[in-house]
Each structure stands twice: as C-alpha cells, then as structure tokens.
Amino acid sequence: MSAQEKYVSILELANQNGTTYELTEGDNGTLVVTGTAPSAEAKQALWDEYERLDPEFKGGDLILNIQTAEAAAAGGGMHTHTVESGDSLSKIAKGYGIQWKAIWDHNRDILKDPDKIYPGQELKIPM
Amino acid sequence: MRIKFLTVLSIAIALFIGACGGKSDADLAKAINDKFAADKITGVTVAVKDGVATLTGEVADAAAKSKAETAAKGVEGIKSVTNSLTTKPLPVATPAAADPALTGKITEDLKKAGCTGANVSVASGKVTVTGEVGAAKYAECVQVIMQSGITGIDNQLKKGK
Incomplete structure (x- = not known):
C-alpha cells in the first residue's frame, strides 16, 4: 500500500477543512505533504489524525509540513x-x-x- | 402542449420501467457522471455493466480516488464499484535548504519550542532524530522537525514520561 493510501484519511480531512496541500515524493518513497491550513484548529485536526494512524510518528513514510495561513503570511521564507x-x-x-x-x-x-x-x-x- | 409532453413522458417512463425493471447501465453511468460533475470530480471514465461500475483514469491523489469511489457507490442502483483509478506520479521533493542550514534551523526551532532533549542530523535533506523528550511535548517536537522543509525522516526520538 502506498503512503498516500495509508494516510488517505489525512488528505480527506484536509479537503474537508479547507487545507490546501501539495504532494511530493521525498526520500525512499516518503510522502511529503506541504500545505497551508486555514486555522490552527484545522492544522491540529490533521496532526491528530496522523497521531491516530501512527501514534509516535515513527513510520518515516510521511512528512506533514502544514503551516497555518497566518504563519505563512507572516513568515515569507x-x-x-x-x-x-x-x-x-x-x-x-x-x-x-x-x-x-x-x-x-x-x-x-x-x-x-x-x-x-x-x-x-x-x-x-x-x- | 405541456400536457401532451407530460403524457408522452409518462408513457415512455412506464414502458421503460416495464421493459427493464430498473435503471439501465447507461442510465446508471449517466447518474454517476452527473454526480461527479456536481462534486467537481474530473478525469474519471465510468463504465457500468450489470450494475457494476468500473472507474478508470488518472486523478490527483488518493483522496480524489477515494472520493470518486464513494460518490459512485452512492448512486442508487449501483451494486458495486471497481476502482481502477490511478494517482498522478508525484514530483520529487527538494529539501528547503542545504543540510547545514536545515540542521541549524531545526536545532534553533527545537530550542525555541522547548524540545531540548531532541538531537537532529541532516544528510541529503533527510533528518535523523535521536534523544528523548517528554510525552506532553512529543507531538509538538515532531511537528517542529517536519515543518522545516525536510524530505525524509528517521525518527528515533524516544517518548519520555
């Protein structure tokens, strides 16, 4: 099963709560999700789902890189x-x-x- | 005129139901396509045979694939869905910065977040995390690391008390 299918519920949640994201493939098939969440709550919901699927984030097959819209506007690289x-x-x-x-x-x-x-x-x- | 049209329509429907005893495969395929259009699902080809829908084509990601399957299953009269959709090949991720810069950034971010027990080393954009942080801080510390623009992770960080 690909990392995308394994973590599909996180992507579905992102689509529901208004988080925009892009997928890329990192080291050795790692799924890299880079996105912007509309609020801190929306971002936390994604992390909660990740934690539910992989309680200590040890799989090494997903990198969840989600900024809040606020932080993205302020940070600018x-x-x-x-x-x-x-x-x-x-x-x-x-x-x-x-x-x-x-x-x-x-x-x-x-x-x-x-x-x-x-x-x-x-x-x-x-x- | 309107009455005549309705009469013709009712007769047509009556004949149709009499003949098929339900929706034809073509009607089911149309219903699925309509549902896809309403849900803004694109790039999916639908074929229906004996009430079994087969979805083919390429969609953006696994979430889109699953959404299409759920939408097709929701159409009345569909017995089952064979989901043969493929997902787009992903572009290769590039690390946000060179390894020393990433190491410096992550180390500083971890310090700020109070994740003092975690140590990181970065090689070709892939970070190896060792050490131990308290259970209450654990998820936050992993978040800090993953938000730094890395492209791989070997997480050996221990979750303490």
Whole structure:
C-alpha cells in the first residue's frame, strides 16, 4: 500500500477543512505533504489524525509540513534566530551554512555594526 | 402542449420501467457522471455493466480516488464499484535548504519550542532524530522537525514520561 493510501484519511480531512496541500515524493518513497491550513484548529485536526494512524510518528513514510495561513503570511521564507550570549554573525551564519554578510544584509534595520549583536535580538535568517 | 409532453413522458417512463425493471447501465453511468460533475470530480471514465461500475483514469491523489469511489457507490442502483483509478506520479521533493542550514534551523526551532532533549542530523535533506523528550511535548517536537522543509525522516526520538 502506498503512503498516500495509508494516510488517505489525512488528505480527506484536509479537503474537508479547507487545507490546501501539495504532494511530493521525498526520500525512499516518503510522502511529503506541504500545505497551508486555514486555522490552527484545522492544522491540529490533521496532526491528530496522523497521531491516530501512527501514534509516535515513527513510520518515516510521511512528512506533514502544514503551516497555518497566518504563519505563512507572516513568515515569507525567513527564519528567526534569537541571539544568545557568545553568538557572532559568522558563528550564526556557519550554523545555517550561509555567509555572515547575508545575515548582515537582512538585518541592517536592527543592527548598527556587524560586530555588535546582543542576546535576545531576533535576527532574520534568509533560508 | 405541456400536457401532451407530460403524457408522452409518462408513457415512455412506464414502458421503460416495464421493459427493464430498473435503471439501465447507461442510465446508471449517466447518474454517476452527473454526480461527479456536481462534486467537481474530473478525469474519471465510468463504465457500468450489470450494475457494476468500473472507474478508470488518472486523478490527483488518493483522496480524489477515494472520493470518486464513494460518490459512485452512492448512486442508487449501483451494486458495486471497481476502482481502477490511478494517482498522478508525484514530483520529487527538494529539501528547503542545504543540510547545514536545515540542521541549524531545526536545532534553533527545537530550542525555541522547548524540545531540548531532541538531537537532529541532516544528510541529503533527510533528518535523523535521536534523544528523548517528554510525552506532553512529543507531538509538538515532531511537528517542529517536519515543518522545516525536510524530505525524509528517521525518527528515533524516544517518548519520555
């Protein structure tokens, strides 16, 4: 049985509760469901159904990547990194596999100097 | 004119019922096609023989396949449905970012969600999760990982107390 058939009830639920989704095939036949739910409740309903079918999500054959419409509108492909004590732009950049200048370019509105960042600051990380 | 039309129609129906003792296969196929049109189900070819409907064609996904079968079964006079629909081949998923970037993003997201016991490593977009988190946090931590744009998962995360 394909992953689609195994998890068909999640897809049916998504169609009912107004979640839009796209299906792709990931690693070794993994079904990747990428979508946007109209509300946090709708998203939770999908996760509840997933949990019912696979209580500890250990099957490895489904990746449920559902954002709420609200988060999708706000996020726009940026990730937020909260600065911790000991962080530097180059250290943070290394952690994400990008150049420090990319972080600098996206955060000039809150940073005055690339060498001066402070714990608690929220930096936008281009992904 | 209207009365004449109705009379002709009633005679036709009476004759039809007398002759067939029920709906013909062609009528059943039409009823299914009408139902599909109403439910916005497209790409399905219907054949009915002796009250058994066979559905062929290619639909978007398993949910669409199941929906078509349920709709056909709901048509009065259909004895059973043979669902031979196929689903579209899926495009290959591409990871949202390179492995180090994904690792960094997931690690940071897990930290924010309070999933401190979970460890991740990413290779070619596939994440391996190890460690242990409390039962109350478990589902949330898995959600965080799956929402990061990965394309595979080996979930060895333990569900603690």
